[in-house]
Amino acid sequence: MSSTVTHFFGQALTGQGMKHVYKEIINEAKTVYLLKGAHGFTVADCLSKLGMYYGNKGLDIEYFHDPLFENTIQAVFVKEPHNILFLEATNLTIDSTGSDIQVVSLEECVDRQKLIEKQEDFLHLSNKKDEYYQKCFQALSNALKIHDDWEVETRRHMDWNGLDAKIDELIIKVFGGKKLEKRGKITHRLLGTLTPAGARDTVQSITQNLETRLFIKGYPGTGKSSMMKKLVDVAQERGFDARLVWCGLDSNSVDMVILPELKLCIFDSTEPHQYFPERTGDEIFDIASLCHPTEVEEANIKDIVAKYRSTMYDAVAYTNLYAETERIVRQLLDNAIIVDKFEEETAMLFQDI
Numbered sequence: 395m396s397s398t399v400t401h402f403f404g405q406a407l408t409g410q411g412m413k414h415v416y417k418e419i420i421n422e423a424k425t426v427y428l429l430k431g432a433h434g435f436t437v438a439d440c441l442s443k444l445g446m447y448y449g450n451k452g453l454d455i456e457y458f459h460d461p462l463f464e465n466t467i468q469a470v471f472v473k474e475p476h477n478i479l480f481l482e483a484t485n486l487t488i489d490s491t492g493s494d495i496q497v498v499s500l501e502e503c504v505d506r507q508k509l510i511e512k513q514e515d516f517l518h519l520s521n522k523k524d525e526y527y528q529k530c531f532q533a534l535s536n537a538l539k540i541h542d543d544w545e546v547e548t549r550r551h552m553d554w555n556g557l558d559a560k561i562d563e564l565i566i567k568v569f570g571g572k573k574l575e576k577r578g579k580i581t582h583r584l585l586g587t588l589t590p591a592g593a594r595d596t597v598q599s600i601t602q603n604l605e606t607r608l609f610i611k612g613y614p615g616t617g618k619s620s621m622m623k624k625l626v627d628v629a630q631e632r633g634f635d636a637r638l639v640w641c642g643l644d645s646n647s648v649d650m651v652i653l654p655e656l657k658l659c660i661f662d663s664t665e666p667h668q669y670f671p672e673r674t675g676d677e678i679f680d681i682a683s684l685c686h687p688t689e690v691e692e693a694n695i696k697d698i699v700a701k702y703r704s705t706m707y708d709a710v711a712y713t714n715l716y717a718e719t720e721r722i723v724r725q726l727l728d729n730a731i732i733v734d735k736f737e738e739e740t741a742m743l744f745q746d747i
Contacts, residue, residue, distance in 0.1 A: 402584055403459050407534060425494045432500035533709035544702065551686050578630040584640050610679045622651040
């Protein structure tokens with residue numbers, strides 16, 4: 395039996411702070427297991443093993459990666475028909491309404507005496523983490539404001555009527571006269587995030603089973619996100635499910651829409667997630683041709699882009715410092731894990747389904 399494995403980031407470091415869509419994913423799940431009380435790499439390894447275990451049973455699996463440590467798993471979603479979510483939730487505030495949520499307490503798996511012995515280290519590291527966290531997100535907030543300035547320059551010379559016509563063409567191209575006799579469902583994921591290695595995304599994994607991929611090429615601020623949100627509205631009206639895949643810098647912006655029943659996606663294929671057609675079914679959806687900045691705006695944009703990249707370099711630097719401090723914290727926590735007790739408490743997660 396073969397399964398499809400898809401990779402996402404579980405959280406994104408955005409200009410508005412840390413964003414996740416776990417609350418929305420919980421609404422998709424039939425059963426949720428929240429692992430609490432042991433926040434370290436040991437828990438992440440357990441989640442990885444859970445994914446492999448259920449994947450080997452032929453079930454489709456979604457892995458959600460930690461933005462600070464790309465090879466570290468925050469959550470595993472075992473897809474239909476079981477729809478089971480396993481989530482490391484020690485530091486997450488989760489509303490438990492709407493799903494069968496079970497808390498897996500791992501507090502008894504931690505040697506408290508070892509933590510007490512490292513109390514001064516934890517305090518020192520906590521202060522450093524707070525400092526780097528604040529500086530990282532301040533840099534991202536500044537970058538987002540600079541990006542807004544970039545959008546001001548491009549909006550001035552955008553052919554908005556031409557864009558409306560392109561959107562109408564897109565809707566006809568995607569849906570034609572198709573309509574389903576049901577209510578379309580909306581789901582949510584993240585396209586990518588800033589990491590210690592820079593901007594990262596999982597576009598290729600997300601789109602691996604889609605037949606049509608539309609690559610939007612256009613300037614910032616020229617209606618890409620709004621266009622995709624409109625496509626979702628039409629999908630719902632026509633009974634199609636839609637997946638909103640959110641931006642890793644601006645938590646209010648959409649970077650991709652997937653229409654699973656049509657095996658189609660459309661996404662913002664510009665920096666920092668710039669892709670080009672490479673297989674059958676890939677097409678460019680060009681709206682850049684509708685925007686014609688003057689030489690003055692082009693010069694302003696160059697200055698803005700330079701400031702934007704400089705600020706993002708700062709954000710990456712602080713993300714590295716934050717991640718390295720967090721790594722030490724997690725290793726100290728892992729050293730306090732009572733392995734036999736941990737394996738005993740988590741054994742029930744590996745179910746015979």
